[in-house]
Amino acid sequence: QVQLQQSGPGLVKPSQSLSLTCAISGDSVSSKSAAWNWIRQSPSRGLEWLGRTYYRSKWYNDYAESVKSRITINSDTSKNQFSLQLNSVTPEDTAVYYCARGWAYSSWGQGTLVTVSS
Amino acid sequence: EIVLTQSPGTLSLSPGERATLSCRASQSVTNNNLAWYQQKPGQAPRLLIYGPSSRATGIPNRFSGSGSGTHFSLTISRLEPEDFAVYYCQQYATSHTFGQGTRLEIK
Numbered sequence: 001q002v003q004l005q006q007s008g009p010g011l012v013k014p015s016q017s018l019s020l021t022c023a024i025s026g027d028s029v030s031s032k033s034a035a036w037n038w039i040r041q042s043p044s045r046g047l048e049w050l051g052r053t054y055y056r057s058k059w060y061n062d063y064a065e066s067v068k069s070r071i072t073i074n075s076d077t078s079k080n081q082f083s084l085q086l087n088s089v090t091p092e093d094t095a096v097y098y099c100a101r102g103w104a105y106s107s108w109g110q111g112t113l114v115t116v117s118s
Numbered sequence: 119e120i121v122l123t124q125s126p127g128t129l130s131l132s133p134g135e136r137a138t139l140s141c142r143a144s145q146s147v148t149n150n151n152l153a154w155y156q157q158k159p160g161q162a163p164r165l166l167i168y169g170p171s172s173r174a175t176g177i178p179n180r181f182s183g184s185g186s187g188t189h190f191s192l193t194i195s196r197l198e199p200e201d202f203a204v205y206y207c208q209q210y211a212t213s214h215t216f217g218q219g220t221r222l223e224i225k
């Protein structure tokens with residue numbers, strides 16, 4: 001059974017960067033059949049896919065157009081985890097952030113409420 | 119971007135009744151790559167159906183998915199008390215997008 005454990009700060013100041021990590025157990029971040037996603041949920045925007053990373057003999061990243069200029073998703077094979085960095089945040093980026101496995105998301109992290117406020 | 123529109127916004131039914139939820143796409147969903155999720159308060163969404171009629175691991179057979187192209191449905195054949203929640207459809211054919219959700223409430 002795949003389990004995802006999220007970590008990272010719950011409060012970020014405007015214009016700074018949001019950073020979250022998702023540790024994987026029960027699977028490998030470099031699995032050739034999986035994809036590793038970041039999704040957020042807010043009352044105003046609903047559920048919003050942000051991007052993914054996956055390994056198919058080399059690493060690939062895909063990002064949503066809405067955040068493409070501000071987002072980076074990286075993988076760390078030594079720690080079997082992947083991470084989200086979202087730059088230049090505003091209060092509009094306040095949301096519950098989730099990591100999830102798959103194309104249809106079969107496993108989810110517990111969620112992290114990130115508030116953007118000074 | 120494929121826009122998913124779910125209907126109804128809220129569905130009020132009693133335990134034991136049948137629920138049918140709709141998800142319409144703004145353009146055809148390639149390979150019918152559509153999934154359904156259930157979300158309860160304070161929890162992450164849970165995958166119910168993918169592809170668009172395969173049940174995820176551990177999902178009871180009262181949940182079923184159907185449809186193709188631009189019109190998809192989730193049916194719960196006989197509602198149990200634990201089924202009252204918010205349901206989302208999601209397409210994973212072109213980028214990934216979600217519908218706005220259908221709230222299933224007890225009548």
